[in-house]
Amino acid sequence: MQALLDTLRQLLGADQVLVDAAATAPFLTDWRGRYRGAALCVVRPGNAEEVAAVVRACYAAAVPVVPQGGNTSLCGAATPDSSGRAVVVSLGRLNRILTVDPQNNTISVEAGCTLAAVQDAARAVDRLFPLALASEGTCQIGGNLSTNAGGVQVLRYGNMRELTLGLQAVLPGGELWDGLRGLRKDNTGYDLKQLFIGAEGTLGVITAAVLKLFPLPRTQTTCWLNVASPDLAVDLLNRAKTAFDAQLTAFELVSEVALGLVLRHIPGSTRPAAASPWYVLAEFSDADPAAVERWLGEQVESGRVGDGTIAASEAQARRLWALREAISEAQKIEGVSIKHDVAVPVSAIGEFLARADAALAAAFPGIRVVAFGHVGDGNLHYNLSKSDAADNAAFLASQPAVNRIVHDTVHALRGTISAEHGIGQLKREEILRYKPAVEIALMRTLRRAIDPRGLMNPGALPGAE
Template identity: 80%
Template sequence: MTSTPKLSDLAGQLADIVGAANVLVDAADTAPFLSDWRGRYRGAAQCVVRPGNTGEVAAVVRACVEAGVPIVPQGGNTSLCGAATPDATGRAVVVSLGRMNRILALDAQNNTITVEAGCQLAAIQEAAQAADRLFPLALASEGTCQIGGNLSTNAGGVQVLRYGNTRELTLGLQVVLPSGEVWDGLRGLRKDNTGYDLKHLFIGAEGTLGIITAAVLKLYPLPKTLTTCWLNIASPAAAVELLNQAKSRFDAQLTAFELVSEPSLALVQQHIPGASRPTASSPWYLLAEFADAEPAAVEYWLGERLADGSVSDGVLAASAAQAKKLWALRENISEAQKIEGVSIKHDIAVPVSRIPEFLARADAALAAAFPGIRVVAFGHVGDGNLHYNLSKPDAQDNALFLACQAEVNRIVHDTVHALNGSISAEHGIGQLKREEILRYKSATEIDLMQTIRTALDPRGLMNPGKLPGPR
């Protein structure tokens, strides 16, 4: 016979707020909330609390603040930088938003949808589609990630080229502040020039300035046709040239333009059942999507590119099912890498025009420092965001290589910085890059961030250990 774990005084208070069933203290129950998706970070917590509405979130925050207890907001727990994982002290309370998963309103005439923070991204996409609308944020984790987490990391995804990051898709927010007060900014306005645009403080703040509980998001007309193609190209320089040709020809009808290296595709083939090459082998590939473009026009354009040699081979998806298979090759790269084993990962951004230079310089520097290194590079060439991941093919060699992470990061990030880029494009800072960011942001920027954080959270209780901390 098992006994029910005894609740601490704080856990008892939280149970009074959200109900005992929604305060988790047993190790088996809390375990899924205490490690990140990659398995890189593991922490501990007094309990995991699952509020059901904004009022309960506010009451939970007030109780934690009164007790002087750190608060770690958590959505779908798909962070790739440890942003939603507590530290190992066991003092924190994890606030999981998963129960707050309601679609609150959909205004088709205003092209907006209002949702709670715990809504899974896929559910928002489906609700929009049911109203003949598109919510264009598209991520490989869309079946598990939650919109609150997407907002807190300013998630990007594959359609940033056409629609922008999560920041550009957001009109209003509701946020529980570190004081327990509620700021209700759920306004579906595209023009509101009444002072500071406060929502932008919380988008990308990784839960350090408050807990997002709801949002008003932009919708778009649902495309009537999607044309998807997979192309073989010789180099990243060819990818940038093709990108600009496609934008000139198709403008906003070009919605995605993804770069995939041969090592990336090879890992998918090796580890993902049913994955197969759509074309002959090539050093690099492009996956492009066109919305509401005439398929014949796309086919004609591709014919021109084959004729002039800028594309050596390609396939145009003949059905939605075939397009889905092509997208699966791109979207399963991270999963294939996870199966393969640990690698040193980077999520960087440089100006689109400097993607070839970054790859050439970083590849050469790393090959010189670490002979036999394997580079798995892929990402959103349309907005300059690359996922640049490094390992050794042999498991024993890789274990030694991982001990060199600081040196590897320095090579990659110094190269990015020299090209006026960013060491984090869409994954955030979290725990992973908390110290690293201090090297690449100016003292003025860091001081401004710390000033804002201290002003809103003077006791430093909101998601401590993430981003540069309060002064």
């Protein structure tokens, strides 16, 4: 291992090869504090060629590689195991905007760019990069790609698979594949970029991408609406889509329990309207604000919407979005919880919540459900804890039983146990219960073919064993 460390120092410079415990600590713990690992070292390459050189050296030494972006994973996907053998490849120095092409509506960026930096670069040329996440100031494009991130505007623009035209990646043997093409049509064989999107670093290290841009909306109307139930929220969603089609760009569902945590823990948070069991946060882009207001008035008159508010300014719209985006942070402050990132058909959202809530309440009296998410695409964050934070350490021991109830309910409704957070270490074994055997076999066949030594992020996704 000393020989490998010497080689890495020669390739990158000693200051970019971190071995001291204090220097490496931030890279060895996931955002939730759930997973802690160890590493031979953390390296910080400055460009794709240096990434390739690092991976070649690790491949020659048969040492595992764990790619890491902003380290905001919620599933432990970027945290090494406890063996201390792996090299963590931190991509934060690959942070350049390579080209912006407004006429082609594309932007080419390195993998270490934060999502916020890409949004800002697009906005500077009057364009929109629509991926929007609560962690956008720290999460990086490479991680967004590796987990096929979704966010609040999938309803209109799709997730990272739909937002990506080209990709550059370092393969497990250290070869650099350059597929940075800004083409909408390229029918010359397999769409290789799709192998790496959502693969969580198990097939290679993403180093750059060509992403789609869109016209920057001229107007946005943001509203916070009270609804009595998830079923009424789904009905409202479809009425909004019928009335406004693609001008409906976000439609989020928030429970009163989730909002209550934000009001309790996030300074400056205020309730935007009267209390309700459920809320919808909707955004309309380039729609006539007067038409939106008239439509909402009709929904109130019909009883489908109770109280609510329409943002009168951009600042007020940001405050409404802050209530939604702060839920995860408020939960972290509150204490540990058992988290789920699931998706079911939009039409089954109400049924999932009713069935899962009832089954969990019967099995675990006093359980608290924090439910929120992207009702427009069927993706819910369904998190469970006890109302008394002191009881949660013991409650965590029940995670296998809790997961079984939640995931069995999702599976019965033909849903998925991971919608946008990935598998990582958290669901690595759980996925084997729900994925058909033929799918697992295909995944392992691909992984063995591309990474026969099993050195790329070996702790994430079902392994090649």
